[in-house]
Amino acid sequence: MAAKAQAAWTAFGAAVLVFMLSPLVLVVFFSLAENANATFPPGGATLHWYGVLFDNADFWKALGNSAIVTLSVGLVSMIAGTLAAMALARSGPKLANGVIALITLPIMLPPLVLALALATGYSSLGLPLGLSTVIPSHLVFTQPFVILVVYAQMAGFNMAIVDSARDLGAGSWTIFRTVILPIIRPTLIGATLMAMAVSLDDFIITYFTIGGGMTLPTMIWGMLRKALDPSINALGSLVLVATIGTSLIALRLTRYRG
Amino acid sequence: MSDPLLRLRNISKNYRETQAVHPLDLDVERGDFVALLGPSGCGKTTLLRMIGGFLPPSTGTIEIGGQDVTALGPEKRNTNMVFQGYGLFPHMTVAQNIGYGPKIAGRDPEQIDLDVVRMLNLVHLGAVADRLPAALSGGQQQRVALARALVMRPSILLLDEPLAALDLKLRKAMQDELKSLHRAIGGTFIFVTHDQGEAIDLANRIVVMEAGRIVQQGTPEDVYRRPASRFVASFIGDANMLSAVRKGGEVEIGSGRLPSPGPDGPVLVVIRPDDIALAGDGPLTLAGTVTESRFMGPYLRLVVTLADGTAVTVHRPSGAEGAAPPPMGSTATLGLPAAACSVVAP
Amino acid sequence: MSLSPALRRGLGLTPALTIFGLFFALPMAYLLVVTFWRIKRYRLTPDFTLSNYADVFGDYLHALGFTLVIALVIALITTALAFAIAYLIRFRSGLFGQIILLSALATLFGGYLVKIYAWKAMLGAQGSVNLLLINLGLIDEPISWLLYSPAAVVITLVHFMLPFALLPILAGLRGVSEAPLEAARDLGAKPWQITRDIVLPQCRGSLFSAFSLAFLIPAGDYVTPRLVGGPETFMVGNFIENLFVGRMNAPMGAALAFTTLLACGIVLVTAHWLLGRALTPKWGR
Numbered sequence: 038m039a040a041k042a043q044a045a046w047t048a049f050g051a052a053v054l055v056f057m058l059s060p061l062v063l064v065v066f067f068s069l070a071e072n073a074n075a076t077f078p079p080g081g082a083t084l085h086w087y088g089v090l091f092d093n094a095d096f097w098k099a100l101g102n103s104a105i106v107t108l109s110v111g112l113v114s115m116i117a118g119t120l121a122a123m124a125l126a127r128s129g130p131k132l133a134n135g136v137i138a139l140i141t142l143p144i145m146l147p148p149l150v151l152a153l154a155l156a157t158g159y160s161s162l163g164l165p166l167g168l169s170t171v172i173p174s175h176l177v178f179t180q181p182f183v184i185l186v187v188y189a190q191m192a193g194f195n196m197a198i199v200d201s202a203r204d205l206g207a208g209s210w211t212i213f214r215t216v217i218l219p220i221i222r223p224t225l226i227g228a229t230l231m232a233m234a235v236s237l238d239d240f241i242i243t244y245f246t247i248g249g250g251m252t253l254p255t256m257i258w259g260m261l262r263k264a265l266d267p268s269i270n271a272l273g274s275l276v277l278v279a280t281i282g283t284s285l286i287a288l289r290l291t292r293y294r295g
Numbered sequence: 296m297s298d299p300l301l302r303l304r305n306i307s308k309n310y311r312e313t314q315a316v317h318p319l320d321l322d323v324e325r326g327d328f329v330a331l332l333g334p335s336g337c338g339k340t341t342l343l344r345m346i347g348g349f350l351p352p353s354t355g356t357i358e359i360g361g362q363d364v365t366a367l368g369p370e371k372r373n374t375n376m377v378f379q380g381y382g383l384f385p386h387m388t389v390a391q392n393i394g395y396g397p398k399i400a401g402r403d404p405e406q407i408d409l410d411v412v413r414m415l416n417l418v419h420l421g422a423v424a425d426r427l428p429a430a431l432s433g434g435q436q437q438r439v440a441l442a443r444a445l446v447m448r449p450s451i452l453l454l455d456e457p458l459a460a461l462d463l464k465l466r467k468a469m470q471d472e473l474k475s476l477h478r479a480i481g482g483t484f485i486f487v488t489h490d491q492g493e494a495i496d497l498a499n500r501i502v503v504m505e506a507g508r509i510v511q512q513g514t515p516e517d518v519y520r521r522p523a524s525r526f527v528a529s530f531i532g533d534a535n536m537l538s539a540v541r542k543g544g545e546v547e548i549g550s551g552r553l554p555s556p557g558p559d560g561p562v563l564v565v566i567r568p569d570d571i572a573l574a575g576d577g578p579l580t581l582a583g584t585v586t587e588s589r590f591m592g593p594y595l596r597l598v599v600t601l602a603d604g605t606a607v608t609v610h611r612p613s614g615a616e617g618a619a620p621p622p623m624g625s626t627a628t629l630g631l632p633a634a635a636c637s638v639v640a641p
Numbered sequence: 642m643s644l645s646p647a648l649r650r651g652l653g654l655t656p657a658l659t660i661f662g663l664f665f666a667l668p669m670a671y672l673l674v675v676t677f678w679r680i681k682r683y684r685l686t687p688d689f690t691l692s693n694y695a696d697v698f699g700d701y702l703h704a705l706g707f708t709l710v711i712a713l714v715i716a717l718i719t720t721a722l723a724f725a726i727a728y729l730i731r732f733r734s735g736l737f738g739q740i741i742l743l744s745a746l747a748t749l750f751g752g753y754l755v756k757i758y759a760w761k762a763m764l765g766a767q768g769s770v771n772l773l774l775i776n777l778g779l780i781d782e783p784i785s786w787l788l789y790s791p792a793a794v795v796i797t798l799v800h801f802m803l804p805f806a807l808l809p810i811l812a813g814l815r816g817v818s819e820a821p822l823e824a825a826r827d828l829g830a831k832p833w834q835i836t837r838d839i840v841l842p843q844c845r846g847s848l849f850s851a852f853s854l855a856f857l858i859p860a861g862d863y864v865t866p867r868l869v870g871g872p873e874t875f876m877v878g879n880f881i882e883n884l885f886v887g888r889m890n891a892p893m894g895a896a897l898a899f900t901t902l903l904a905c906g907i908v909l910v911t912a913h914w915l916l917g918r919a920l921t922p923k924w925g926r
C-alpha cells in the first residue's frame with residue numbers, strides 16, 4: 038500500500054521531470070544534429086549549425102546589443118535595488134510590504150501591456166527608439182528581483198552586528214563597507230545575475246522598445262518568422278546555456294532553495 | 296487478574312547507526328498515570344511515538360486492550376497525543392481545533408458542538424473558543440492541545456514533555472490541573488519528561504530510562520527511596536554516594552554493617568541528605584567535621600567531611616525544634632538509618 | 642553629515658521609485674488616458690470619448706471570453722500540478738524532488754521564446770511527441786490537433802508557468818510545520834483529509850499567488866498563440882498587438898488591454914473568494 042503510493046509518486050516525479058526538461062534538451066540535441074528539419078532521425082553529430090550562426094553578421098550585432106543591455110541593466114538594477122532594499126529593511130514592515138507590492142507590479146502584469154505602454158509613451162515624446170530606450174524599460178521589471186532577494190536577506194539580518202559596529206565607533210558608510218557588504222555580497226551578486234538573466238531573455242518588451250535594432254531573443258523571433266533556418270537551434274541553445282548558467286550561479290550564491 | 300491495558304513486548308527502535316530504544320517490555324495498567332523519565336536523548340519520545348503509532352518499532356509487539364496494534368497507524372489506534380510544542384492547527388479557532396477529531400470521526404454536528412462545549416468547560420477555555428491559537432498564552436495553548444486529544448476519549452492519552460514550554464509558575468498550575476483532569480476522567484495517561492520533580496509530583500508510576508533502556512520502574516517513592524542504580528540515584532533528587540566494600544553478603548560502612556546480598560567487591564551506599572540524622576547513636580554512624588553550613592529556606596544544608604575526605608550532605612529542617620546549626624569546624628556524628636540506605640553497583 | 646533616518650530611507654528608495662514612476666506608473670497612466678482619445682488622420686488626438694470601450698465591448702467580447710477561459714484552464718492545471726510537485730518535494734522527499742526543484746529554479750528565468758518554439762517542434766506531425774506515441778503503440782498516426790490548436794497553447798504555457806507557480810507554493814508548504822499534520826493523523830484523518838483540512842488552508846496565500854501569476858501572464862500573452870495556436874486560436878493579446886501594430890489604433894488597443902486587465906481582476910477576486918470559502922473550516926461554530 039505505502040510502497041505502491043511511493044511508486045506512484047516516483048512515476049509522477051519522473052513524468053514531471055521529462056515534461057519540464059525534454060523541450061530544452063531537444064533544442065540543444067538538435068543544435069548538434071545533422072538533420073536540418075530538427076526531426077528524428079537526427080543524423081550524425083555536428084557543429085555545423087554553430088558555424089552557420091557564427092558566420093552570420095546579425096548574430097554578432099545581436100550579441101553585442103544583448104551584452105550592452107544585460108550588463109547595463111544588471112549594474113543599474115543592482116545599485117537601485119540594493120539601495121531600495123536597505124532602505125526598506127530599515128523601515129517598518131508595513132511600509133516595506135506596501136512598497137514591495139507596488140514595485141513588483143511590473144512582473145505580475147502581462148509584459149505586452151507594459152511594452153505597449155512604453156512604446157506609446159516613447160513615441161508621444163518623440164524619443165528615438167534604440168538601446169537607450171530598451172535599458173530603462175528592462176530596469177522596471179528587473180529591479181524587483183534584486184529588491185526581493187536582497188530585502189529577504191536584510192530582513193533576516195542580525196542588526197546586533199550593525200549596532201556593535203556603531204558602538205565601536207564606525208560610521209554608516211564604514212559599517213556598510215566593512216560589515217554589511219561582506220555578508221550580503223554573495224546575495225547581491227546572485228540577485229544581480231538573476232536580473233541579468235531576466236533581461237537577457239526578455240523578448241516582448243525589447244521588441245516593442247528597440248526600434249530597428251536586434252538582441253538575441255529578437256533575432257530568434259526574426260528567424261522564426263522567416264523560412265526554416267536550422268541555426269535557430271544553435272542560437273536557442275546559446276541563449277539557454279547563458280540564462281540557465283547565470284541562474285545556476287545566482288542560485289548557488291544566494292543559497293536559494295525555493 | 297485483569298490484563299494490562301498496554302503491553303509492550305521486546306519493543307526496540309534503531310535509526311541507522313543509533314539504537315534509540317533497546318528491546319524492552321513494559322506493562323501499563325488501566326487508570327495509571329505513568330511518567331517516562333530520563334535525560335534528554337534517552338529515547339523517551341521514540342518510545343512514546345511507537346506507542347502512539349507514529350513510528351514503526353524495529354522489533355516487538357504492542358498490544359492495547361488485548362489487541363495487537365503494532366501494524367496500525369495513529370489514525371487507527373485508540374490513543375491520542377499531546378505533542379511537544381502542541382501542534383495546534385494555526386488556521387483553526389480553539390473550537391475548530393477541538394472539533395476536528397470528532398468531525399473526522401463522522402460524529403454528527405450537534406454532537407460535535409456538545410463535545411466541544413464540554414471540553415471547553417473541562418479545560419476552562421470557554422472564553423477564548425473563537426480565538427486562533429496564535430492569540431493564546433502558552434498555558435491556554437497547552438489546554439487546547441489537551442482538550443483536542445481528550446475529546447476523542449482515548450483509551451491512553453500520550454503527552455510528550457507537556458509542560459516543558461511553560462514557565463515555572465504556570466508549570467506548577469498545569470501540574471495540578473493535569474492531576475485533577477486525570478482524577479476527573481479516570482483515564483490512562485503516559486507522559487514523557489526529563490524533570491524528576493514533575494514525574495514525582497504527577498505520576499503514580501515512574502519508568503526511568505537511560506540510553507534506550509528501562510533501568511527502573513515503580514512508584515515515585517520506590518524510585519526515590521530505593522534507586523536500583525547509581526544513575527537512578529543521581530538522576531532523581533540529591534544523593535550521597537559512599538564508597539564501600541561488600542564481603543560475604545554484608546557491606547561495611549562507618550561504624551557498622553549493612554546486610555546486602557550480592558557478590559563481593561566495591562559498591563556504593565546511597566543515602567538521601569534528608570534521611571541522615573545529626574546526632575547519631577544507631578548502629579550505623581559516621582564521624583566527621585562540619586565544613587559547610589547554609590541556610591536554604593525550608594532546610595539547612597550541612598556538609599560533613601569524613602576522615603577519608605568524603606563530603607556528605609545533610610539536610611535538616613530549618614524551622615522547628617529550634618536546634619541551632621552545629622558551628623563550622625565542630626565534629627559531628629551522623630546516623631544512617633539502615634532502612635534508608637540502598638546498595639548499588641559503583 | 643548626518644541625515645535623519647527618514648530622509649536616508651527616502652534617498653535610498655529614490656532611484657528605484659524613479660525608475661518605477663517614469664517607466665511603469667507614468668506610461669501605464671498615459672496608456673489609460675489614451676483609451677479615451679481617438680485617432681484622427683493617423684494621429685493620436687486628445688479627446689474624451691468612451692467609444693473605444695464601446696467598440697471593445699461590441700467587437701472583442703467573444704475573444705476576451707475565450708482568452709479568459711483558456712487562461713483559467715492554464716492557471717488551474719498549472720496550480721494543481723505545481724501543488725502536486727511541491728507536495729512531492731516537501732513530503733515525499735523522493736529522488737526526483739530535489740532534481741525537479743533545481744530544474745525549476747534553473748529554467749525559471751530562461752528561454753521564453755526557446756520554450757515556445759521547442760514545443761512547436763515537439764507537437765508537430767513529425768514532432769517527438771507524436772513519434773513517441775506512435776512508437777509506444779498508443780496511436781497509429783500522428784495526432785494532428787496537437788499543434789496549431791488551443792491544446793498546444795495550454796501545454797506550452799503550463800510548461801512555461803510551472804516553475805513560477807511551483808516556487809511560491811513550495812515556500813507555502815515549507816511554512817506548514819510537522820506537528821499539526823501528526824496531530825491530525827492522530828485524530829484519525831486520512832492523508833487526503835490532512836491535505837484538504839490542514840495543508841491547503843495553510844498555504845492559501847501562496848496558492849493564490851501562484852494561481853494569479855499563472856492566470857495573468859497567459860491572459861496577456863500573444864507570442865504563444867501566434868506560434869503554436871494556429872489560425873483559429875486568437876487570444877486577446879493577438880488582437881491588442883494587432884490593434885497597435887497592424888491597425889495603428891492605439892486608443893482601441895489600449896482600451897482592449899485595460900478591459901482585459903479589469904476582467905482578469907474580476908476573475909481573480911472571484912477566485913480568491915471561492916478559494917477562501919472552500920478552505921475555511923465549517924465545524925466548531
Ligand SMILES: Nc1ncnc2c1ncn2[C@@H]1O[C@H](COP(=O)(O)OP(=O)(O)O)[C@@H](O)[C@H]1O
Nearest residue numbers: 310313315333334335336337338339340341342
Ligand atoms: N529521526 C531520527 N533519526 C535518527 N536518530 C534519531 C531520530 N530521532 C531520534 N533519534 C535519536 O534517538 C535517540 C533518542 O531520541 P528521543 O527519543 O527523541 O530522545 P528523548 O525524547 O528522550 O530526548 C537520540 O539519540 C536521537 O538522536
Ligand SMILES: [Mg+2]
Nearest residue numbers: 339340456487
Ligand atoms: Mg523528547
